[in-house]
Amino acid sequence: MELKSLQNQFDLKELELKALLEITQAINSNLPEVSLYKIYGFTLRANLLIKKLALYVKDDDWVCKVNYGTNLDFYPRTLDESFLKLKEQQRLAQVNLNSGFDEFDLVIPAMHKNEVLAFVFIGGVESEENDDLFDSDTSFIQTLSNILLVAIENKRLARKQLEQEALRKEMEIARSVQQLLFPKSLPQSQYLKVSSLYLPHQDVGGDYYDYIEISEQQFVLCIADVSGKGVPAALLMSNFQAALRTMIRHSSDLIEIVTELNHQTVINARGEHFITFFVAIVDRSTKELFYVNAGHNPPFLLADGKDPQLLELGTTILGSFEPLPFLKVGKMTYDNEFMFFSYTDGLTETFSEHGEPFGLEKVIELVVNYQDESLDQINGELLKELNKFRGRNTYNDDITLLSCKVQTEK
Secondary structure: OHHHHHHHHHHHHHHHHHHHHHHHHHHHOOOOHHHHHHHHHHHHHHOOOEEEEEEEEEOOOEEEEEEEOOOOOOOOOOOOHHHOOOOOOEEHHHOOOOOOHHHOOEEEEEEEOOEEEEEEEEEEEOOOOHHHHHOHHHHHHHHHHHHHHHHHHHHHHHHHHHHHHHHHHHHHHHHHHHHHHOOOOOOEOOOEEEEEEEEOOOOOOOEEEEEEEOOOOEEEEEEEEEOOOHHHHHHHHHHHHHHHHHHHHHOOOHHHHHHHHHHHHHHHHOOOOOEEEEEEEEEOOOOEEEEEEEEOOOOEEEEOOOOOEEOOOEEOOEOOOOOOOOOOOEEEEOOOEEEEEEEOHHHHOOEOOOOOEOHHHHHHHHHHHOOOOOHHHHHHHHHHHHHHHHOOOOOOOOEEEEEEEEEOOO
16 A cells, blocks of 8 residues: 555656646747646646646736636636635635635645735645645645746746837937937027927927028928827827928928828828927018917917017818818018017926916916027026926926027118
């Protein structure tokens, strides 16, 4: 009898080693998770002769990954919460269950660094003595489960690292693309000064501004905000800038330019993004400013000591409708000088700790108060007031400022 018991123990160890070899070979072959779970289930069934099994693993929630031999289908069943506090294996006869888990004999928590990775439910283990369930059979099952689950967790971590690295490279590309969109230099002459300030909320924002010289007396100012972030938004804005600069070389008709930009945005964005856009053409020889506001926050003009004038006329956002439902060109004139100030909604929609938006009125008030100062100083004072206003709140969006001062040459 003792010899038979030793033979049984030897046979069991041989089966366990065979099971361990199969699992480690599968892991070393870098098989996908689904395949590893299938091999795990087959190994326990064929080599260790376990008749019933359900393996619950913690993903976002507890999910059944392996199930066979049971009357109920456990794949769609939620794990009974009574198991979540278990740290040691336990007979299910000692647990009051009403959820179908009573067809198993034993639950084994698979632990790693004091954290439960999974719960293994087994039933019908072939053994000379059923009271021996807590001995070597279950210890090996726990060991085998730990090896499998740690390997799968390592695969997940490696995948996350690859995803994070891919995201980092994507952000680098998008950041490079975005930096190429901005003008390398802005005019700072006695009669024409242009200034900008750009604060991305994240590494890569969706804002764009530009200054394009048409001739000695004519130039374009524009500011835009694309919905979305990252590479798709950066590439869309890159295409948008290329289309704008190409059209400016051939036409100064704002109706034609905005219509074509909308068409290109509809094609390139495919309904997934839209662009708010403001564009103005200034002619210093005729002292005129023509503009179209396509759903953008209204810039304003301070001209010849008059009250601020909002530049709101134009059309709706670009990329959502074709043809545009309406489109008008606005026109402003000045006698001697004007100051133009534009921004993206990250400025006016910065909130205080009490939930109040900074708002356009505060922007206009500050710019009016500092209009005799340099554009850079105006931007700096505005940013200082904004930081004071938001308190401990963080910025929720990109902030772009684009301003211009024009004076008639004598």
